[in-house]
Ligand code: FES
């Protein structure tokens with residue numbers, strides 16, 4: 001290629017280059033995934049491996065009197081059996097406070113708590129060995145009502161007590177009252193992340209037990225490593241993690257599940273060990289979305305302007321802490337929703353019970369708050385004689401407004417635009433009950449279901465604010481390395497790709513910054529610094545910022561190199577298409593040529609701006625950034641059978657900038673599916689601490705037939721605070737879609753539904 | 766009983782039997798007879814493309830074809846499939862040369878984590894073979910046995926429709942050439 005072709009000033013980027021920011025290139029792992037050759041963590045194997053399996057508590061609360069392993073040891077093929085006595089390091093783990101035992105020692109505190117683990121030659125040998133372990137329990141009365149944890153009427157079920165955290169927020173004039181007052185009690189059921197790729201891991205011990213290598217599907221490799229190493233009694237460096245292919249996460253892979261057990265069995269046997277959970281075990285083995293009871297009272301002027309909000313939150317964290325305290329803070333600090341409010345009194349508790357442990361799930365506390373504040377907005381609209389859109393527009397938050405924590409919203413805040421653009425999307429043209437003759441569109445589908453003439457249609461609204469990234473003073477960062485050589489960029493990061501598509505975005509960033517076509521992604525593992533967690537809608541911002549930073553540093557090196565070769569000030573150089581050009585002269589050198597035989601390498605850590613703790617009145621700049629979204633739902637309801645068909649969801653979402661429009665659409669549609677699920681079908685049912693539906697026959701997930709048409713409007717106002725102008729897009733879609741659907745059902749049948757998911761009995765009776 | 770049961774090993778024994786998978790005879794040795802087809806495909810024959818997300822027939826991740834019929838590999842005893850033609854995701858197209866359905870899933874953004882994808886590819890091939898121009902409702906009905914937790918299905922429906930359209934225009938131009 002020629003290096004001296006003259007360039008016309010202002011020449012445009014070569015349109016044949018695809019895969020840059022703003023394009024929607026194919027996923028780099030796409031072909032492997034459609035062909036079945038992509039290796040998920042459960043697909044990994046090693047010579048001479050053993051299967052591992054976990055014995056779990058059948059009781060919500062019991063004292064472990066004795067464990068007899070003798071019969072299990074007699075089974076042919078059993079190679080190891082381990083219990084709490086075999087944990088060489090820290091006996092407990094946890095993301096925020098380490099209160100959860102690797103194996104129960106004295107007490108079991110939820111149904112499904114690990115008590116022992118075995119390694120054997122076949123999954124069925126494992127099953128028989130688990131059956132042969134005899135655990136004698138002294139069964140205790142379980143604590144299952146979270147209110148008893150709040151009021152202190154139940155003796156502590158854990159040395160750390162029954163309250164994970166209490167937070168109060170007091171702002172403004174708490175004595176003021178409104179001319180209009182509405183209040184309600186709301187309840188949110190326990191939702192499961194229900195990723196399809198079950199928990200699975202492969203651990204390979206180092207010779208002599210000097211360390212261990214773990215391949216695992218997780219959201220945060222470095223945090224896992226730190227917790228695992230502590231429990232194994234090893235240094236962090238002795239534990240190496242590589243990301244096994246991840247079949248979805250949605251928060252359920254933020255905590256430790258099988259990691260420590262797999263490593264312990266591998267170190268004990270000196271052989272590779274695989275553990276793969278069943279679906280039932282998965283329901284028991286990871287944390288869920290907190291069930292919550294929320295009371296809210298809104299005071300407003302007669303024309304519907306919010307004057308004050310009072311609220312009380314009780315979130316059931318289950319047996320162990322996980323991220324309960326952070327989920328609580330997210331919930332209470334989002335009490336007002338995306339609306340202006342100067343005065344507030346809020347009390348929130350996250351408490352311990354003998355129910356399933358709860359922690360992170362997409363939306364992280366804000367889902368619960370939003371269900372309540374949106375119910376309140378509809379009540380307020382009714383009390384003021386306004387329609388649901390008008391009440392929300394009158395109160396819509398703008399940049400410069402304050403949260404009830406006193407924090408100023410500095411981000412782009414197009415709340416009114418989200419509402420208006422959603423309202424502008426067309427309503428479905430299909431008649432109530434679906435087009436004639438198509439029974440599939442009836443609530444309940446074909447068969448002896450709804451009588452078309454009795455079906456009622458409703459429309460409902462939900463609008464949300466969601467914080468992005470981590471909060472409360474956590475120094476959050478992500479690390480990336482870029483190497484440029486011979487026109488090929490190699491990127492290295494520990495960012496968990498869980499399906500969201502960061503691997504696609506990373507390549508787009510490198511192509512845009514460096515003018516290359518070929519981007520190689522190095523394995524995702526712990527041989528580089530942490531990328532933080534794939535959660536809190538943070539990776540495009542954080543790891544995107546890190547990749548962008550590393551690529552820009554490499555570009556500076558490249559310009560310095562080209563500049564010195566040609567005697568040109570590097571500041572005059574720029575990337576144009578695939579070339580380095582002199583913006584004040586006619587030099588044009590292809591990047592491939594400029595980097596031929598030379599290696600440019602840089603590592604960059606992206607930190608977001610610091611945040612603060614809340615004070616005892618819940619005041620402080622605790623969050624990093626915010627995004628906004630509106631949803632409008634249309635439903636058909638059969639009031640006789642209590643069946644709901646969600647017909648359409650329209651949404652306008654504040655995304656900053658669409659770095660990959662197709663990925664954004666996928667996040668929005670996928671998030672809405674989970675929001676619809678929480679509205680009408682998804683709930684883990686527990687009675688007396690026992691799970692009744694830990695399988696996909698009884699825990700219902702939206703199928704293609706349950707999913708409505710989705711209309712999407714992307715609001716692109718690049719955020720100056722975001723490294724690439726792009727806000728996280730993963731969580732907002734599943735936050736206000738749920739209240740929108742429930743509001744639509746209320747609208748259809750005229751009932752005061754205050755609980756989600758809405759059950760047929762809530763509609764009929 | 767069909768002759769398919771002729772080679773089925775007796776319950777409780779570990780025997781050698783032969784499965785016909787993706788056009789090849791594959792011996793399964795020293796297997797416990799209680800193993801599902803999904804387990805045998807993955808763990809004994811190394812065909813990891815079929816996935817298991819529920820092992821009770823609810824999610825479709827394990828979809829394979831047995832004598833051209835779409836079934837859940839998790840619900841079929843491997844030993845009962847002796848003598849039948851089994852096609853898995855690995856048998857749909859050669860590595861690196863995706864089928865039209867596979868390519869459409871990639872292009873349309875129908876793949877996120879990809880765990881549901883092999884099963885959906887199998888189900889989509891079966892659907893389009895049976896019904897080349899399905900309506901949207903028909904797609905929803907026919908693929909409703911395949912759960913996807915990531916995508917919300919919109920891009921999957923788009924991928925199926927893209928294949929239907931491109932096959933029709935391919936067929937139309939082929940018949941134009943012929944006439
Ligand atoms: S694994 Fe077979 S249907 Fe779910």
Ligand code: FES
Pocket residue numbers: 196247248499875876877878879880881882912913914915916
């Ligand atoms: S892409 Fe993840 S389950 Fe479908």
